Amino acid sequence: MQRRGFKMKKALLVTHVSGFVPQFEMNNVRILQHMGYEVHYASNFHNPSYGDDNSRLEGTGIVCHQIDFARSPLKIENIIAYKQLKHLMQTIHFELVHCHTPVGGVLARLAAHATHTGPVIYTVHGFHFYTGAPIRNWLLYYPIERFLARYTDMLITINEEDYQRAETFSAKPVRRIHGVGMSLEKKDILLGAQLTELRKKLGLEDSDFIIVSAGELNKNKNQIMVLKALSEMETQNYCYLVCGKGPLKEKLETYVKEHQMQDRVRFLGYRKDLENILQLADLFVMPSMREGMPTAVMEAMKYQLPVVGTNIRGNRELIVEGKTGYLVPLNDSQEMAKKILDIMDHPSLKKEMGERAAVKITEYSSELVEQEMLKNYKEVIAAYKQGST
Structure with missing residues (x-):
């Protein structure tokens, strides 16, 4: 009082x-x-x-x-x-x-x-x-x-x-x-049956390699770079979950249709349950042109996800090259595709990078x-x- x-x-x-x-x-x-x-x-x-x-x-x-x-x-x-x-x-x-x-x-x-x-x-x-x-x-x-x-x-x-x-x-x-x-507490840990239910709700196959990004759909967040990288990959064994809303949604959806990627890309909008989505994921991508200290990357690392991101300020401090993920040149979609495939093709590397990411994020x-x-x-x-x- x-x-x-x-x-x-x-x-x-x-x-x-x-x-x-x-x-x-x-x-x-x-x-x-x-x-x-x-x-x-x-x-x-x-x-x-x-x-x-x-x-x-x-x-x-x-x-x-x-x-x-x-x-x-x-x-x-x-x-x-x-x-x-x-x-x-x-x-x-x-x-x-x-x-x-x-x-x-x-x-x-x-x-x-x-x-x-x-x-x-x-x-x-x-x-x-x-x-x-x-x-x-x-x-x-x-x-x-x-x-x-x-x-x-x-x-x-x-x-x-x-x-x-x-x-x-x-x-x-x-x-x-x-x-x-960054709160290191993991909320609402999903058990096997819950993960299966969420995968089903999102239309995901058990064999899909799940790639996630989170952020406003705008020029700076640069989701188009990820779409270009995925369009260059021969494998179709993935699904890209795009979390966020914004002014470029229609343009990004048009690109997906033009490249016949509708079955491989989901636009999920703004998600209050992002932490649940991250528990499904195999890889997080951060293609931004500019960041300060990207909290979305930090959240992904907390859930033991490797990160492929652009070599920019902020990303550089969180992503330790070859240890917690990969840094690629801005707008180099071919190099991003290579790094995504490298992690897809090496499950043990994905696991090791994710574990190191979870340790790294304790500094924040x-x-x-x-x-x-x-x-x-x-x-x-x-x-x-x-x-x-």
């Missing part, structure tokens, strides 16, 4: 899409609540991204504030969002601001600076400028992030490439954590990341208080 006259400290989380906190940041919410903070969340709740985003916030104790963020940083609507954020910070006294996502990170730091709100933490879940990124990304995002670093009391990265780049900015300190925290456990974030919160709060006196 709150003591009479006692004012609870308030922390503000900011993202431009409302699904981000329930999907990735609930560990941080719990840490802040245990530290005595009332957690507020500013986002666009009319723009869900991960299924039933908003309903997952119910019963969490989080106070939500609608901010009309646009997804694109170039949209004029973000001027309105900035004014809304500024008004929120002027109306409610926040003792901590923790922002995520590019648009949320930009507007939150500008608003916090304008209203003298702090300290401000920005967690980078993958800079849009990265090794191999289009020059447009460097011209647009790099100057913005470098400039805003001066309004950042702590900048946190989740992979090594971003950490090394952020170290050159004026934000001090820069910290690196091991992703967003929720317990470890929670310890890192608790330390980071305490550090930035103490430094801010000291600087304010």
